[in-house]
Amino acid sequence: MDALTHASHRGRAPHIRLVEVGPRDGLQNEKSALPLEAKVAFVDALSETGVPEIETGAFVSAKAVPQMSDSLRVFQRIRRRPGVIYSALVPNERGLDEAVKAKADKIAVFTAASETFNRKNTNAGIQESLERFKPVVSRAKSLRMPVRGYISTAFVCPFEGAISPSKVVSLGLELLALGVDELAIGDTIGRAAPKDVRALLKPLLKEIPEKRLYFHFHDTYGLAIANLLTAYEEFNATGFDASAGGLGGCPFAPGAAGNVATEDAAFALEASGAKVDLDFGKLNAAENAIAPHLGHPFPARLAKVAARAAA
Amino acid sequence: MDALTHASHRGRAPHIRLVEVGPRDGLQNEKSALPLEAKVAFVDALSETGVPEIETGAFVSAKAVPQMSDSLRVFQRIRRRPGVIYSALVPNERGLDEAVKAKADKIAVFTAASETFNRKNTNAGIQESLERFKPVVSRAKSLRMPVRGYISTAFVCPFEGAISPSKVVSLGLELLALGVDELAIGDTIGRAAPKDVRALLKPLLKEIPEKRLYFHFHDTYGLAIANLLTAYEEFNATGFDASAGGLGGCPFAPGAAGNVATEDAAFALEASGAKVDLDFGKLNAAENAIAPHLGHPFPARLAKVAARAAA
Numbered sequence: 331m332d333a334l335t336h337a338s339h340r341g342r343a344p345h346i347r348l349v350e351v352g353p354r355d356g357l358q359n360e361k362s363a364l365p366l367e368a369k370v371a372f373v374d375a376l377s378e379t380g381v382p383e384i385e386t387g388a389f390v391s392a393k394a395v396p397q398m399s400d401s402l403r404v405f406q407r408i409r410r411r412p413g414v415i416y417s418a419l420v421p422n423e424r425g426l427d428e429a430v431k432a433k434a435d436k437i438a439v440f441t442a443a444s445e446t447f448n449r450k451n452t453n454a455g456i457q458e459s460l461e462r463f464k465p466v467v468s469r470a471k472s473l474r475m476p477v478r479g480y481i482s483t484a485f486v487c488p489f490e491g492a493i494s495p496s497k498v499v500s501l502g503l504e505l506l507a508l509g510v511d512e513l514a515i516g517d518t519i520g521r522a523a524p525k526d527v528r529a530l531l532k533p534l535l536k537e538i539p540e541k542r543l544y545f546h547f548h549d550t551y552g553l554a555i556a557n558l559l560t561a562y563e564e565f566n567a568t569g570f571d572a573s574a575g576g577l578g579g580c581p582f583a584p585g586a587a588g589n590v591a592t593e594d595a596a597f598a599l600e601a602s603g604a605k606v607d608l609d610f611g612k613l614n615a616a617e618n619a620i621a622p623h624l625g626h627p628f629p630a631r632l633a634k635v636a637a638r639a640a641a
Numbered sequence: 642m643d644a645l646t647h648a649s650h651r652g653r654a655p656h657i658r659l660v661e662v663g664p665r666d667g668l669q670n671e672k673s674a675l676p677l678e679a680k681v682a683f684v685d686a687l688s689e690t691g692v693p694e695i696e697t698g699a700f701v702s703a704k705a706v707p708q709m710s711d712s713l714r715v716f717q718r719i720r721r722r723p724g725v726i727y728s729a730l731v732p733n734e735r736g737l738d739e740a741v742k743a744k745a746d747k748i749a750v751f752t753a754a755s756e757t758f759n760r761k762n763t764n765a766g767i768q769e770s771l772e773r774f775k776p777v778v779s780r781a782k783s784l785r786m787p788v789r790g791y792i793s794t795a796f797v798c799p800f801e802g803a804i805s806p807s808k809v810v811s812l813g814l815e816l817l818a819l820g821v822d823e824l825a826i827g828d829t830i831g832r833a834a835p836k837d838v839r840a841l842l843k844p845l846l847k848e849i850p851e852k853r854l855y856f857h858f859h860d861t862y863g864l865a866i867a868n869l870l871t872a873y874e875e876f877n878a879t880g881f882d883a884s885a886g887g888l889g890g891c892p893f894a895p896g897a898a899g900n901v902a903t904e905d906a907a908f909a910l911e912a913s914g915a916k917v918d919l920d921f922g923k924l925n926a927a928e929n930a931i932a933p934h935l936g937h938p939f940p941a942r943l944a945k946v947a948a949r950a951a952a
Contacts, residue, residue: 523912524870552905552942553912556867559835586945594863601834601864631863634897 343605344562347383347569348596349514349544350376354385354398354419355589356577357620363397364623370407375616376574377411380607381592385438385571388419389428405432417478421452426466430473437470439463439510440480443498444487447518451482460504467509479510480546485522485530495530499537512542514571517557520550520587524560531565544569547590549576549629554590555598562599570595575617575628591630610636654916655873658694658880659907660825660855661687665696665709665730666900667888668931674708675934681718686927687885688722691918692903696749696882699730700739716743728789732763737777741784748781750774750821751791754809755798758829762793771815778820790821791857796833796841806841810848823853825882828868831861831898835871842876855880858901860887860940865901866909873910881906886928886939902941921947 353373357364364372376384386408387401401418410416417436418429429437441459442448448456463479470477483490484498502513515534527545534543545561547554547570561567572595578588593613596606614636617628627633664684668675675683687695697719698712712729721727728747729740740748752770753759759767774790781788794801795809813824826841838856845854856872858865858881872878883906889899904924907917925947928939938944 521912523909524874525913549942550946551908551912552866552902553909555863556870556909559867563835587942591863597862598834598864598867601832601862602836631860631898635861 343603344566344568346596346599346604346606347544348381348592348606348608349383349385349569349571350379350381350574350592351385351546351571351589352376352574352577352592353404354388355571356573356575358388358395358397359579359588360397360577361625363399364620366400366403366407368620368623369400369404371619372574372616373404373408373416375612375619377409377414378609379612379616380609382413382607383415383417383436386416386418386434387432389425389432390419390421402428402432405434419480420466422462423466423469426469429475434475436476436478437466438478438480438514439466440482441501441505442482442487442518443493443501444483444490446489447483447487450489456501460508463505463508463510471509476511477509478512478514478544479505479508480514480516481505482516482518484515485517485526486519488519492526495533498530499533502534502538506538506542512544512569513538514544514546516546517548517554520548520553522547522557523553524556527557527560528564531561531567535565540565540567541569543567544571546571548578549587549590549594552587555594558590558595559598559602562604563602568604570599572596574613575633576630577628587629591628591632593630593632593636597632654914655877655879657907657910657915657917658855659692659903659917659919660694660696660880660882661690661692661885661903662696662857662882662900663687663885663888663903664715665699666882667884667886669699669706669708670888670890670899671708672936674710675931677711677714677718679931679934680711680715682930683885683927684715684719684727686923686930688720688725689920690923690927691920693724693918694726694728694747697727697729697745698743700736700743701730701732713739713743716745731777733773734777734780737780740786745786747787747789748777749789749791749825750777751793752812752816753793753798753829754804754812755794755801757800758794758798761800767812771819774816774819774821782820787822788820789823789825789855790816790819791825791827792816793827793829795826796828796837797830799830803837806844809841810844813845813849817849817853823855823880824849825855825857827857828859828865831859831864833858833868834864835867838868838871839875842872842878846876851876851878852880854878855882857882859889860898860901860905863898866905869901869906870909870913873915874913879915881910883907885924886944887941888939898940902939902943904943904947905941908943
């Protein structure tokens with residue numbers, strides 16, 4: 331635990347930087363694409379909840395990810411709320427062209443800490459990914475678009491097993507050196523436990539400032555909230571990705587729980603003394619905008635409490 | 642954190658004392674009673690999973706809790722596996738008579754840390770409950786039946802709000818003084834966060850030996866695993882109640898997640914370095930024995946991974 335103890339939060343309420351990834355990481359993992367209208371209504375309702383940033387879509391191959399094929403139209407039809415950042419995932423320069431056309435406020439590039447995972451996911455090795463990002467990042471910078479860099483499988487890879495923390499730290503430093511502004515450190519398959527969070531965050535936070543980091547936990551095995559609170563309570567981490575209702579999933583466990591749910595994350599952080607800008611009722615309204623189009627209930631624990639309270 | 646740090650677990654794998662409460666605390670919260678055959682098959686299958694103790698039924702008012710009205714027949718028909726403890730909840734001397742007739746190995750009495758909750762739940766004040774337990778506990782002792790004492794709403798009460806840790810500590814000591822062998826400390830409505838676990842466990846473990854304690858978390862708000870790992874990692878707690886599939890619920894949030902799921906708890910504890918006697922495949926088989934009789938899926942995160950793996 332070193333100098334990082336629970337005591338360090340005492341006396342003030344740390345402000346959480348929450349990124350809502352439901353419209354992208356969430357809906358991308360739904361079996362079928364949602365109607366454009368529902369996506370627009372979802373993003374518009376999410377922008378009323380108080381979250382400062384919404385990952386709104388992705389400019390990726392429509393063949394590989396049909397769920398995101400109408401991202402341009404989503405961006406064109408949403409009602410932009412001043413102060414909210416609407417971001418887009420882009421894999422390459424063509425994706426950046428689309429993001430610019432869509433007037434995305436920010437882009438995100440993605441690679442993985444596991445060579446095997448990255449090859450299976452993007453058909454490229456990690457170094458090859460970084461080469462591909464260079465022109466994307468430099469053009470984004472010249473357009474004054476901030477850039478996020480995702481590092482998937484930062485704890486455990488479904489093919490390679492445990493990932494060495496030093497690998498993640500050096501990859502993170504490489505991304506920052508390329509001009510990436512912030513990193514999203516992903517537990518893609520939800521296999522990390524608090525001890526793994528400690529093993530990575532200890533060296534990571536020695537090299538990279540906390541404000542440049544976001545932690546992206548998945549709840550596949552029920553450990554997301556424990557991991558998130560470990561990052562918050564023991565390391566003062568305040569940047570977290572979350573998905574409304576817990577939308578999303580894990581390609582290696584279809585149907586299982588997905589991203590940590592925005593409401594569960596916010597509840598746990600507030601119950602632990604943090605300040606989270608989130609109106610739970612408005613989040614529930616946003617979920618209601620897409621609920622009829624999903625073939626399943628929301629995995630969020632709080633969504634169930636809310637649903638019953640309303641009934 | 643004091644002397645209780647993560648380091649204290651290093652170098653050995655602490656052995657978890659898991660109590661499976663699905664057949665009682667789980668099924669008691671189902672909308673309708675399960676068929677006797679299904680209950681017997683469930684308990685028999687659970688006794689194959691490796692868990693050392695199964696709370697098998699309750700000898701309470703059949704009018705108040707119809708789901709448990711056939712507990713005597715469940716006890717009479719199960720196949721007792723040597724080494725497994727089959728326990729029963731009893732509210733009074735009449736309940737103890739039934740438990741003796743059922744050849745229960747152990748009994749559990751129950752009260753709450755919140756006066757209001759106890760009155761609403763049992764129609765008696767806390768002190769009145771303790772008076773009622775006296776003859777039950779003393780007769781159980783003379784019959785060499787171990788006695789568990791439940792303390793509900795040990796963290797937060799739906800009526801009184803936050804419960805003072807000192808109240809729980811003194812009630813625990815009173816129960817032990819009565820002859821109760823062990824305590825189950827319940828977060829009945831699932832509102833505790835890790836900071837509340839720390840606030841109670843610090844004084845509690847100063848007064849009561851760890852081996853006499855079991856922690857009984859509910860996942861209503863998604864905090865059960867974080868709470869359980871806080872108890873394990875920071876306080877070396879090893880006694881936990883859990884319910885197969887996450888069966889159970891919270892009377893104040895019907896339909897919401899219930900007890901922490903046995904598989905999720907075991908997975909989280911093993912991923913954190915503990916030794917848990919649980920065969921996940923056999924637990925899944927036990928769940929399959931009752932799945933057709935439930936009107937809903939299992940809330941457990943791992944049950945979803947398992948269901949999809951099998952499909």
